[in-house]
Structures are given as C-alpha cells and as structure tokens.
Amino acid sequence: MAKNPVRVLVTGAAGQIGYAIVPMIARGVMLGPDQPVILHMLGIEPAAEALNGVKMELIDAAFPLLKGVVATTDAQEACKDVNIAIMVGGFPRKEGMERKDVMSKNVSIYKAQASALEKHAASDVKVLVVANPANTNALILKEYAPKIPEKNITCLTRLDHNRALGQISEKLNVHVGDVKNVIIWGNHSSTQYPDVNHATVTTSSEEKPVRELVANDQWLNIEFITTVQQRGAAIIKARKLSSALSAASSACDHIRDWVLGTPKGTWVSMGVYSDGSYGIQKGLIYSFPVTCEKGQWSIVQGLKIDEFSRGKLDATAKELIEEKSLAYSCLN
Amino acid sequence: MAKEPARVLVTGAAGQIGYALVPMIARGIMLGADQPVILHLLDIPPAAEALNGVKMELVDAAFPLLKGVVATTDVVEACTGVNIAVMVGGFPRKEGMERKDVMTKNVSIYRSQASALEKHAAPNCKVLVVANPANTNALILKEFAPSIPEKNITCLTRLDHNRALGQVSERLNVQVSDVKNVIIWGNHSSSQYPDVNHATVKTPSGEKGVRELVADDAWLNGEFISIVQQRGAAIIKARKLSSALSAASSACDHIRDWVLGTPEGTWVSMGVYSDGSYDVPPGLIFSFPVTCQHGEWKIVQGLSIDEFSRKKLNATAEELSEEKALAYSCLS
Numbered sequence: 331m332a333k334n335p336v337r338v339l340v341t342g343a344a345g346q347i348g349y350a351i352v353p354m355i356a357r358g359v360m361l362g363p364d365q366p367v368i369l370h371m372l373g374i375e376p377a378a379e380a381l382n383g384v385k386m387e388l389i390d391a392a393f394p395l396l397k398g399v400v401a402t403t404d405a406q407e408a409c410k411d412v413n414i415a416i417m418v419g420g421f422p423r424k425e426g427m428e429r430k431d432v433m434s435k436n437v438s439i440y441k442a443q444a445s446a447l448e449k450h451a452a453s454d455v456k457v458l459v460v461a462n463p464a465n466t467n468a469l470i471l472k473e474y475a476p477k478i479p480e481k482n483i484t485c486l487t488r489l490d491h492n493r494a495l496g497q498i499s500e501k502l503n504v505h506v507g508d509v510k511n512v513i514i515w516g517n518h519s520s521t522q523y524p525d526v527n528h529a530t531v532t533t534s535s536e537e538k539p540v541r542e543l544v545a546n547d548q549w550l551n552i553e554f555i556t557t558v559q560q561r562g563a564a565i566i567k568a569r570k571l572s573s574a575l576s577a578a579s580s581a582c583d584h585i586r587d588w589v590l591g592t593p594k595g596t597w598v599s600m601g602v603y604s605d606g607s608y609g610i611q612k613g614l615i616y617s618f619p620v621t622c623e624k625g626q627w628s629i630v631q632g633l634k635i636d637e638f639s640r641g642k643l644d645a646t647a648k649e650l651i652e653e654k655s656l657a658y659s660c661l662n
Numbered sequence: 663m664a665k666e667p668a669r670v671l672v673t674g675a676a677g678q679i680g681y682a683l684v685p686m687i688a689r690g691i692m693l694g695a696d697q698p699v700i701l702h703l704l705d706i707p708p709a710a711e712a713l714n715g716v717k718m719e720l721v722d723a724a725f726p727l728l729k730g731v732v733a734t735t736d737v738v739e740a741c742t743g744v745n746i747a748v749m750v751g752g753f754p755r756k757e758g759m760e761r762k763d764v765m766t767k768n769v770s771i772y773r774s775q776a777s778a779l780e781k782h783a784a785p786n787c788k789v790l791v792v793a794n795p796a797n798t799n800a801l802i803l804k805e806f807a808p809s810i811p812e813k814n815i816t817c818l819t820r821l822d823h824n825r826a827l828g829q830v831s832e833r834l835n836v837q838v839s840d841v842k843n844v845i846i847w848g849n850h851s852s853s854q855y856p857d858v859n860h861a862t863v864k865t866p867s868g869e870k871g872v873r874e875l876v877a878d879d880a881w882l883n884g885e886f887i888s889i890v891q892q893r894g895a896a897i898i899k900a901r902k903l904s905s906a907l908s909a910a911s912s913a914c915d916h917i918r919d920w921v922l923g924t925p926e927g928t929w930v931s932m933g934v935y936s937d938g939s940y941d942v943p944p945g946l947i948f949s950f951p952v953t954c955q956h957g958e959w960k961i962v963q964g965l966s967i968d969e970f971s972r973k974k975l976n977a978t979a980e981e982l983s984e985e986k987a988l989a990y991s992c993l994s
Binding site: 396 | 681682684686689691695711712714715716718719720721722723724725726728729821824827828831832837838839893896897899900901902905906907908910911912915
C-alpha cells in the first residue's frame with residue numbers, strides 16, 4: 331500500500347538552488363524512495379515565468395514519486411498544508427549593499443513568511459532555512475511564527491558539515507563515507523567552527539580519531555578551519571556562481587536524517603534553537619551536533635570542549651548575538 | 663560485499679546539463695542505490711576552472727556512493743576505463759549559425775571523441791549521446807569507433823518519451839506513473855513522432871488504451887504531437903535556458919533501464935542503430951520502442967503502424983538520412 335504523499339515547499343524555487351533541489355526531492359533523495367511527494371514551489375512575481383518553466387520540466391521528467399506540483403507566487407497557496415518547508419528564497423547581497431541592508435531586506439521577508447507558514451502549513455511542519463543569513467533568518471521566522479514549535483525551525487549547516495567531511499577525506503585519502511562526527515558549531519558564516527575533536531575514520535579494523543590520523547594540529551586548527559569556513563567563496567571563484575549543487579544535496583541530507591533518523595553512532599550538524607547546551611546563550615539558532623530519532627533532533631551532550639574550541643564557540647555565538655540585535659533593530 | 667565502482671563519463675560536464683546530472687549519478691539514480699560510481703568529467707580548457715568548481719562541490723556534498731572524481735580537459739584521461747559515457751558536450755547553435763555550421767562543428771567533435779572512446783574506454787562501454795544533433799552525433803561516433811559494438815551507441819529520446827507521458831497524464835488527470843508505452847519514433851528533433859497508438863493507462867478497471875480514454879483524435883494527431891515536438895522551445899521561452907533538469911533526469915532513466923532492465927510489460931524509447939525494423943532504413947540512429955534485459959536493448963517488434971503513423975515515420979527517417987548526408991559532406 332503506497333504511502334500518502336508528503337507536501338514539500340521550496341521557496342525561491344526558480345533560482346539555482348531550487349533548480350538543483352527539486353529533482354532530488356522528486357527522486358526520493360530527501361524522504362526516501364518509497365515516499366511520494368507533492369512539491370510546492372514559491373517564487374516572486376518577476377520569476378513567475380521561470381517558475382512555471384521549472385514546473386513544466388518536473389512534469390516532463392515523469393517522476394514516479396511526484397504526485398503533484400503547485401507553482402505559485404502566492405505565499406498562502408504555497409504554504410498550504412505543507413509538511414516540510416525549505417526556505418531558499420531570500421534577498422541576495424548585491425554590490426554596494428551594507429550588511430544592515432541585506433539584513434533589513436531578509437528580516438522583512440522572513441517575518442512575512444513566518445506568518446504564512448504559521449497560518450497555513452501543517453501544524454507539525456518541519457522548517458529548514460537555507461537563505462543567508464540562515465541562522466538569523468531562522469530566528470526571525472521562529473519569533474514571528476510562535477505557533478510553530480521552536481524545535482521545528484532549523485537552519486542549514488549540513489553543507490559545512492559535509493564540506494568538513496570532504497576535506498578530511500581528501501587529507502587522509504580515505505572515502506568520505508568512512509569519516510564521521512565532525513561538528514559545525516555556530517553560525518553558517520565565516521565564524522563557524524569546524525571541530526574534528528570527536529571525529530573518526532572507520533578503518534578496516536576500527537574507528538580512529540581524525541586528529542590522531544591527520545597528525546597535524548597546525549593544519550587542523552588553522553588551514554582546515556579556514557578552508558571549510560571560506561569554501562563558499564572558493565566555489566564562487568571557480569564557478570562564478572554559488573554552490574547550488576552541494577547546498578541542495580546537503581539540504582536533502584538535513585531533512586532526511588531529521589525525518590528518518592541518523593545512523594547509530596553517528597551525529598550530524600544542524601542549526602537549532604539553543605537551549606543553553608555547551609554554555610551557549612539560549613534563544614539563538616546555533617549549529618550543534620545532533621542525533622535524530624523518530625522525527626526529532628537532540629543535541630549530543632557531554633562532549634569535551636577544550637580551550638581552543640571554547641574560544642571558537644564563543645566567538646561565533648557573539649556574532650549571532652550581534653546579528654540578532656541588528657535584525658531586531660531593522661524591525662523597529 | 664560492496665560492488666566494484668562503475669566509471670561514468672560525462673562530457674560537457676561544466677555546463678547546465680552536467681551540473682544537473684552529476685549529483686543524480688552520485689546519488690545512485692542512474693545505476694541503482696547500491697552501485698558505487700567514479701565520475702569522469704570532461705570539458706574544454708576555457709571551462710577548466712568551472713569544471714574544477716563542480717568537482718569541489720561533488721567533494722563537498724560527501725556522497726556515500728561517489729568513490730572518486732576525475733575532472734579533466736584531457737579526453738584520454740576522461741575516457742580511460744569508463745563503463746558508461748554520457749556525451750553532453752557539443753557545440754551549441756549560436757545566433758546567425760546555419761545548420762551546416764552547427765553540423766560541421768559537432769561532427770568533428772564526435773569524430774575525435776569516437777576515437778578516444780574506442781581506444782580507452784572499458785570494453786562493452788555503453789554510450790548515450792545527448793548533445794544535439796543527438797542522432798547524427800551518435801551516428802558519427804559509431805562510424806568512427808568501429809570497435810565499439812554498434813548496439814552500445816545510443817542517443818537520448820527518453821526526454822521526449824517522458825514529455826509525452828507527462829502530456830498524456832496532464833490531459834487525463836492521472837498519475838504519470840500510470841501511463842506507459844508511448845513511443846517516440848525517429849529523430850530527437852521537431853520531426854520526431856510521438857505515438858500513443860499502443861500507449862495505456864492503468865485504471866481501477868485495468869489497462870485502457872490512451873487513444874480510447876482521451877477520445878480526441880484531433881488533439882492526439884495534432885496539438886499533442888506539436889507540444890511534445892516543440893517542448894524544448896517552450897522550456898527555453900519560460901526559463902531563458904534550456905531543459906537541463908529534465909534532460910539530465912531522462913538520461914538517468916535511459917541508462918538505468920538499459921543496464922537494469924525495463925519493467926515487465928513496459929517499453930521505453932531509445933535512439934538506436936536501425937536494423938531495418940519497421941521499414942526504417944538501416945544504418946541510422948533512429949528512436950524505436952525497446953525493452954531491455956541483461957544490459958541489452960531489443961526493438962519491440964510487431965506493433966501495427968497505421969497510415970498516419972507510416973507517413974510520420976517516413977518523414978523523420980528522411981530527415982535523418984538528410985542529416986547523415988550533410989554530416990558526411992562536412993567530413994569530406
């Protein structure tokens with residue numbers, strides 16, 4: 331007996347990340363190969379024709395799992411009854427714009443979208459904010475959608491997490507599938523802290539700590555961190571466009587692990603509503619190591635935080651607190 | 663015990679279709695969820711930096727099935743040991759170019775790629791030509807790679823086939839997965855013939871003929887055919903870019919069904935080397951209805967061809983014969 335379709339919303343669906351993510355969702359990469367989906371795609375008015383082009387292509391691809399497509403510029407129609415919401419839409423930084431300008435634009439967008447989601451989405455909708463500034467957009471969304479459980483509002487740091495896994499796999503010349511339990515702490519920005527202190531590599535015999543195998547603390551504490559923090563810029567430099575493919579894929583990983591559960595002994599990184607764990611101020615959307623079971627994430631507790639890491643965790647928290655203030659000042 | 667990785671080549675990999683296709687391959691959509699892959703990505707030197715950006719993103723996405731990426735502008739390195747070759751690279755038509763100009767450019771590209779594949783690919787390499795003019799590029803490739811079995815050289819008409827399924831599903835308001843056995847005959851061009859005479863829809867009371875259910879021969883013989891033939895242009899008009907998403911997805915379907923077999927009672931459309939079936943001149947790459955088993959395709963025989971269809975088949979065959987002559991004149 332086939333499952334009932336799940337409604338998945340993608341905002342900013344006419345853009346690059348949207349174009350990469352919708353075929354992934356339609357093929358079951360996000361929710362499993364036996365889970366039919368109905369895609370809701372939201373775009374702004376200027377993108378209406380392009381959005382319709384994406385809808386046409388989704389029909390043309392004859393995806394067996396795709397049971398319907400709603401392509402609209404109307405937020406209410408887009409949000410109606412959705413079970414999963416991937417918020418890719420946002421105002422991109424343009425040349426000459428100050429940080430406050432970008433923040434201001436995005437804060438109004440996320441305030442409005444919060445309202446639409448709260449009113450029209452399924453009551454247990456799971457939300458993933460991708461558009462930057464991801465953590466703060468998610469925080470604004472949370473503040474203006476008080477009926478959506480705070481645990482259901484997250485932001486994407488899985489891309490950074492996967493990038494960290496990739497860098498380790500390249501450094502050690504092992505397969506990325508054998509590396510696990512890196513952590514991305516904090517903000518999806520250049521203050522993020524990619525932490526390998528608890529990361530391991532599965533070798534033929536056992537799991538060995540990454541720090542021991544790399545045997546180069548200098549590299550791990552500096553170049554590795556910088557590479558992961560600045561990877562977005564490196565992709566833009568090479569492609570002249572930002573990292574749509576890997577962002578889309580990581581968004582699928584984030585949702586899949588959240589909904590279907592993380593493998594035993596493995597955690598992932600998600601930007602989630604801070605509860606004070608690890609001495610991080612409550613009330614921020616902060617990336618933590620989490621495991622997921624039965625559709626719920628929970629922060630991995632009890633991991634040792636050394637002095638170096640403490641400094642990094644606090645610095646990224648500080649940036650998030652500043653962003654939060656800036657966001658609130660834009661709203662007044 | 664995990665399978666040995668399959669090496670999959672994508673040419674033109676830095677372009678739009680490549681960017682859509684590579685994450686699909688890396689997720690197992692082309693060869694199955696348990697088949698590890700090594701991607702070989704080829705493009706021209708002006709695209710080298712962008713190509714490296716794609717490789718970086720593939721590393722960043724931490725795909726469990728992806729066991730390696732070779733990104734190169736060297737055709738020998740690209741072709742070495744490949745089991746599957748998806749030829750997306752080609753010279754696009756630019757404004758002011760005559761058909762002969764496009765043909766000339768592409769014919770030289772496919773002649774030299776033929777040579778490289780023949781010398782360096784794995785024996786029994788399966789080839790799918792996507793770049794237009796797909797059928798004729800595939801024919802040139804076949805002619806200049808005589809040691810590649812002719813049955814291993816195909817071109818993509820699965821996109822048109824899927825588009826036809828999509829149009830029927832929309833017309834009848836049924837799930838696209840319940841529609842099957844349309845046929846695309848001939849050239850992947852506007853002379854293609856989308857034929858529903860043997861197509862069926864799964865209904866609660868069994869499989870019913872599409873023609874019977876649509877009950878509108880004028881539409882099926884007129885508008886339906888034009889829509890499918892011209893869908894590529896409709897996508898370009900809406901998106902301002904061509905149909906990368908659906909082309910990539912259909913390329914995965916083509917290879918998957920070829921390698922893993924078509925479902926019982928279902929055929930698909932593939933551009934294959936004509937053996938004279940249905941009185942189509944032998945020696946063309948012509949799209950036929952095929953079933954696949956044990957890694958081999960076989961033309962579905964014995965389908966009745968009415969007068970209307972006969973004319974359409976002849977017209978598209980004629981166009982292909984003209985293209986073949988034009989291609990050979992470019993080579994001389």
